[in-house]
Amino acid sequence: MSGACRPVIGLPVQRRTPDDGLLSLAPAYVDALVRAGAAPLVLPLLGADAAAPLLALCDGFLLTGSVADVHPRRYAGPDAAIPDGGYCDRERDALDWAVLDHAAAADKPVFGICRGCQAMNVYRGGTLAWRINERWPDAAVEHMRSDERAGLVHAISWEKGSRLAARMPAPEQGVNSLHRQACDRVASSLRVAAIGEDGVVEAIEDVRRPDRFFAVQWHPELLAGGDTPAAAASRALFEHFVSACRAPRGA
Ligand SMILES: [Mn+2]
Numbered sequence: 001m002s003g004a005c006r007p008v009i010g011l012p013v014q015r016r017t018p019d020d021g022l023l024s025l026a027p028a029y030v031d032a033l034v035r036a037g038a039a040p041l042v043l044p045l046l047g048a049d050a051a052a053p054l055l056a057l058c059d060g061f062l063l064t065g066s067v068a069d070v071h072p073r074r075y076a077g078p079d080a081a082i083p084d085g086g087y088c089d090r091e092r093d094a095l096d097w098a099v100l101d102h103a104a105a106a107d108k109p110v111f112g113i114c115r116g117c118q119a120m121n122v123y124r125g126g127t128l129a130w131r132i133n134e135r136w137p138d139a140a141v142e143h144m145r146s147d148e149r150a151g152l153v154h155a156i157s158w159e160k161g162s163r164l165a166a167r168m169p170a171p172e173q174g175v176n177s178l179h180r181q182a183c184d185r186v187a188s189s190l191r192v193a194a195i196g197e198d199g200v201v202e203a204i205e206d207v208r209r210p211d212r213f214f215a216v217q218w219h220p221e222l223l224a225g226g227d228t229p230a231a232a233a234s235r236a237l238f239e240h241f242v243s244a245c246r247a248p249r250g251a
Helices: 027-035 048-057 090-106 115-123 163-167 229-246
Strands: 008-012 039-043 060-063 110-113 154-158 172-175 190-196 201-206 213-216
Touching: 008 027, 008 048, 008 090, 027 039, 027 229, 039 048, 048 090, 060 090, 060 115, 060 229, 090 110, 090 115, 110 115, 110 229, 115 201, 115 213, 154 201, 163 190, 163 201, 163 229, 172 229, 190 213
Parallel strands: 008 039, 008 060, 060 110, 110 213
Antiparallel strands: 154 172, 154 190, 190 201, 201 213
16 A cells, blocks of 8 residues: 555554653554554644644544543543542643544544543543442453453453444454443443443444444454454454545545
8 A cells, every 4th residue: 555545643642650751652553553554643742732733634543542541520520539549641631632622623533442432432421430340349340451461351242233343343252451441421422332241331433423433442452463353353443443534524
């Protein structure tokens, strides 16, 4: 594929701890985008004003995962505080919101992964479970399995009738799981596209334009190698996204 055909995909970095002196981005995101035919543009943590000229260069956005959780005041009321031991990054929140504002105004596709999925739900008016284990104490699955970053640690089912289900090679699959949070109330403009074996939301998509606004709670960029069904599904997600970024806007 020639470079001219590659859509430019903006993707934000993260700051892994409040005093981290390095911004970071897992190279698997970049690799998966390149393999799917895109040209990744790494976005440093910028406010909306400084980010605007960079966002304008992009044909779509991959909202990446992050150790930092979305600040609860964005979904639990203006007085909501960060629970003890929590970590939120005001600059990453600001960049994600700038990306989502720009994408909405310019009709550019957004694909969210992990925290990206959570941010997209909150942006549309949904809420998050701050800690899955506290919100649903009886949940049978441990969703923070950083010991198995590329392991298939729980099953998901794609929701019949969702657009993502139609793009996936199989109705069920195994996924990795590196999250402590999950969507709680899904925004009314979104729908659940995949659900975990314990009922936790594992993918969402826009009701009206599902090809241009969708997200998964797991990490397909870490599973995209190999020839397992989960690898095929992971590649299909990136290919589906890059193809949406090539489609005409406003269609
Ligand atoms: Mn999970």
